[in-house]
Amino acid sequence: MSDMNDKDKKNQVDPKENSRREFLKEAAGGTLSAATLAAGAGALLSGSNEAEAKATWGEWFQKNYRLMTDEEKKESVDRLEKRYSEEYGKKTTVDSVPAQEGVLFGYALNIQKCIGCRRCVYACVKENNQSRHDPEIQWIRVLKMEKGNFLEENMDKGYPDKPGIQVGGNAYQNSGVVLEGEHYYEPEEVPEKGHFYFPMQCMQCEKPPCVKVCPVRTTYREPDGIVVIDYNWCIGCRMCVSACPYWARRFNWGEPNLPAEEMNPVTHYLGNRPRMKGVAEKCTFCLQRTRQGRYTACVEVCPVGARKFGNLLDPESEVRKILEKKRVFRLKAELNTYPKFFYFMD
Amino acid sequence: MDKKEKGLKEQIGIDMVVKARSSRRGFLKKAIVGAVAVTATAAVAKKTGDVLLKEDVQQAYLNDVLPGDQVLASRQYVEMTAEEKKSLVANLQKNYKNPEA
Numbered sequence: 001m002s003d004m005n006d007k008d009k010k011n012q013v014d015p016k017e018n019s020r021r022e023f024l025k026e027a028a029g030g031t032l033s034a035a036t037l038a039a040g041a042g043a044l045l046s047g048s049n050e051a052e053a054k055a056t057w058g059e060w061f062q063k064n065y066r067l068m069t070d071e072e073k074k075e076s077v078d079r080l081e082k083r084y085s086e087e088y089g090k091k092t093t094v095d096s097v098p099a100q101e102g103v104l105f106g107y108a109l110n111i112q113k114c115i116g117c118r119r120c121v122y123a124c125v126k127e128n129n130q131s132r133h134d135p136e137i138q139w140i141r142v143l144k145m146e147k148g149n150f151l152e153e154n155m156d157k158g159y160p161d162k163p164g165i166q167v168g169g170n171a172y173q174n175s176g177v178v179l180e181g182e183h184y185y186e187p188e189e190v191p192e193k194g195h196f197y198f199p200m201q202c203m204q205c206e207k208p209p210c211v212k213v214c215p216v217r218t219t220y221r222e223p224d225g226i227v228v229i230d231y232n233w234c235i236g237c238r239m240c241v242s243a244c245p246y247w248a249r250r251f252n253w254g255e256p257n258l259p260a261e262e263m264n265p266v267t268h269y270l271g272n273r274p275r276m277k278g279v280a281e282k283c284t285f286c287l288q289r290t291r292q293g294r295y296t297a298c299v300e301v302c303p304v305g306a307r308k309f310g311n312l313l314d315p316e317s318e319v320r321k322i323l324e325k326k327r328v329f330r331l332k333a334e335l336n337t338y339p340k341f342f343y344f345m346d
Numbered sequence: 347m348d349k350k351e352k353g354l355k356e357q358i359g360i361d362m363v364v365k366a367r368s369s370r371r372g373f374l375k376k377a378i379v380g381a382v383a384v385t386a387t388a389a390v391a392k393k394t395g396d397v398l399l400k401e402d403v404q405q406a407y408l409n410d411v412l413p414g415d416q417v418l419a420s421r422q423y424v425e426m427t428a429e430e431k432k433s434l435v436a437n438l439q440k441n442y443k444n445p446e447a
Contacts, residue, residue: 247414254403
């Protein structure tokens with residue numbers, strides 16, 4: 001009995017000792033928890049600067065832009081302006097000007113005049129804050145094409161000569177063949193003999209397949225015909241990239257590299273504001289400019305005046321005149337996407 | 347007697363554990379452990395993802411774009427007739443701001 005009591009006494013823990021041990025245990029546990037929490041949060045926010053971190057919470061929980069009230073839009077725009085201004089070290093404006101009444105934008109490109117200088121490509125990159133390197137993203141692509149030799153007078157001079165079966169004329173060479181890697185042509189001067197140039201960008205379709213497939217409706221057609229993307233609502237599923245028959249959409253596989261000194265601080269929420277990793281982007285007809293009555297950057301910079309832009313609802317606009325008077329064709333017209341980007345010849 | 351004492355101690359121990367679990371402190375402890383677990387898991391997942399998914403982004407971009415060049419360049423382009431152009435403009439005007447279009 002007495003042995004048992006001794007044993008019990010040994011097993012009994014002194015309340016003070018118990019308290020100290022508990023305290024130390026809890027303190028160690030607390031420190032470990034705090035350290036893990038801090039490390040975890042640090043890892044999650046790594047790569048993002050302070051300005052971005054501050055805005056992230058608000059951005060994650062904002063609504064789809066189309067469903068926002070005017071107040072919510074303003075709040076979102078203010079947050080972004082503050083964030084970009086801090087991030088890029090310059091006063092940045094984020095516009096939210098809506099489409100103008102009675103305007104439907106259209107674009108026409110004179111394929112005979114284009115000299116392939118790619119000034120439009122670089123003006124677009126600069127204006128629209130595209131990633132400069134790793135990856136270098138470009139919304140406009142200019143392809144170098146070989147000129148064909150299909151002449152009307154040779155139509156009946158096919159091989160074999162009479163008598164025999166005509167093969168449809170001397171169209172041995174295609175009228176346009178893209179050679180491997182020809183997007184990256186680096187000639188001493190342009191245009192090169194025997195070639196023509198074929199610029200391509202978003203066609204701003206009236207019936208855009210990219211809009212139809214978007215599972216979160218982050219991309220949509222505005223009343224002025226421009227197809228836009230709410231970058232904050234984009235989930236990066238790439239459905240739109242796959243659906244676009246014109247390969248006009250670009251996907252940010254990595255964090256875009258936009259040097260602060262090269263950043264264009266005049267931006268639009270649905271246009272050229274800096275994008276993030278994991279979202280799609282594309283040409284928006286420079287809506288930050290065109291909604292203010294200006295030309296797109298590519299139209300403005302073209303040295304030969306091959307690019308024309310205007311209101312398709314206005315019979316006096318350049319683009320309507322071109323539709324009336326010139327020889328016009330569209331890319332993949334048979335898909336009934338109704339592109340509002342027209343190619344024309346004099 | 348021994349059994350009784352032992353049973354009593356066991357009961358006290360169980361009560362203390364139950365009390366600790368259902369008390370405010372127990373709740374806070376669970377909440378903290380939960381928060382730490384979630385954050386740590388998310389951090390590990392992010393880091394693992396960053397390491398495993400690190401790829402040549404320039405190549406990934408080109409893989410998206412280059413096939414389009416080939417396809418678009420090798421097509422036949424058909425000039426629009428005057429009638430087509432007229433009806434296109436008429437449709438654009440008719441369907442402007444028409445949600446049913």
